Amino acid sequence: MxxxxxxxxxxxxxxxxxxxxxxxxxxxxxxxxxxxxxxxxxxxxxxxxxxxxxxxxxxxxxxxxxxxxxxxxxxxxxxxxxxxxxxxxxxxxxxxxxxxxxxxxxxxxxxxxxxxxxxxxxxxxxxxxxxxxxxxxxxxxxxxxxxxxxxxxxxxxxxxxxxxxxxxxxHRLGVFEILFDWIHDGKKIPVVGSGNNRYxxxxxxxxxxxxxxxxxxxxxxxxxxxxxxxxxxxxxxxxxxxxxxxxFTTVKKDLEKVFIYASSERSESRSHNKNSSRQARTISKVFPTPAFFVKKALWLFEKLKLSPLYQWVYDTADKDSxxxxxxxxxxxx
The missing domain is CATH 3.40.50.720 (NAD(P)-binding Rossmann-like Domain)
Incomplete structure (x- = not known):
């Protein structure tokens, strides 16, 4: 074959x-x-x-x-x-x-x-x-x-x-690598809309x-x-x-599961490496954003070639998909 x-x-x-x-x-x-x-x-x-x-x-x-x-x-x-x-x-x-x-x-x-x-x-x-x-x-x-x-x-x-x-x-995470880095560092994660849409x-x-x-x-x-x-x-x-x-569940619930997993991984890492300089002090949280204004901004960023996201991605980001x-x-x- x-x-x-x-x-x-x-x-x-x-x-x-x-x-x-x-x-x-x-x-x-x-x-x-x-x-x-x-x-x-x-x-x-x-x-x-x-x-x-x-x-x-x-x-x-x-x-x-x-x-x-x-x-x-x-x-x-x-x-x-x-x-x-x-x-x-x-x-x-x-x-x-x-x-x-x-x-x-x-x-x-x-x-x-x-x-x-x-x-x-x-x-x-x-x-x-x-x-x-x-x-x-x-x-x-x-x-x-x-x-x-x-x-x-x-x-x-x-x-x-x-x-x-x-x-x-x-292997290759693309834009998700940025997301996972933010979660690792305990930063707030912005989502388009409330995050209550099933994705x-x-x-x-x-x-x-x-x-x-x-x-x-x-x-x-x-x-x-x-x-x-x-x-x-x-x-x-x-x-x-x-x-x-x-x-699958909603965007918010899925992200919260990732937050919990990342927090447990950091706790385990701290127990094995107390001198690590890259340890987050807080657990990430979902940060809802107004979908209408965010989509307008992302549309502009796309036209200016400043964003890795294209229209279909952000148009569906706050909707069931x-x-x-x-x-x-x-x-x-």
Missing amino acids: KILITGGAGFLGLHLAKYFSEHFVGNKDFCSLLDIAEFDKKEYPKNCHFIKADIRNSTLMYQYIKSMDYVIHAAAALPLWKEKDIFDINVGGTKNILEASFKNKVKRVIYVSSTAVYGVPKKHPIYENDRRVGVGSYGQSKIEAENLCFSYIKKGLNVTIIRPKTFLGT QLLDVDDLVEAIYLFVVRSGHPQGVQRQQGHPKGDLIYNGAFNIGAEK FVSVKRLTETLN
Whole structure:
């Protein structure tokens, strides 16, 4: 079995490489990682093959996908990039991946989309067949890329579209590193609005496991056997699937649990290292802010390129935001 992971130098790509390496022990060179960015190779398993290439190059994509059984397409432009680059990569690049996979008879493409395709919905939970309204260039590009996936499914290519909630995990924390540093230091944590809105997140390990299951249960003898007797066979894995934590509470309650955990960790650290200079004296607290004014300020900061947050993130920050994972759990058991 040979697998190509696009966006391999990214946070998700690293976790995918590690998980697949652990579950395909002894299978040499099974995993190829493709990215335009540089790889920090020391972080990756030894049996990975590294490819530096741009998914916008259709000729190269055909060449690299030619010998692959599965393609996990996780490469994407970031929301704050230039609009042209976002559409060229997220739409044009995805088309190249799908076309190359179709021509090379790849068993399955797993496309990592986003719940940003739902925009800012008024009802929850959100289901896979709910209306898609992308906010900004990023959300719109993800919808167009999904539409390409649906069109290739009609042509006969097996495509799984994954819509994950914001996912967290070890190694690269991004903006969450700032949040955790503040919590470690016992600072007040500002939230948009009251913090009483229900907000679903996702552990990157759960996302990786779901992707793994889509691979091993489709187009593989073990997977075919498990689905024996199902009238649609591998087709049940086609289409869109929401992925998010099954258990979650409000922003405020989730943060308070992190505060308590951080406080207990500091207490344990103090007992082992009395001379540590970085010990917080207080436990963090949630600091509510007026959503209307904060969003206006964040919008201005985004336009001035002074903020790592884009419109969909802060527009949903004070609202309920959670998806139904019923289709996923029923399909993957």
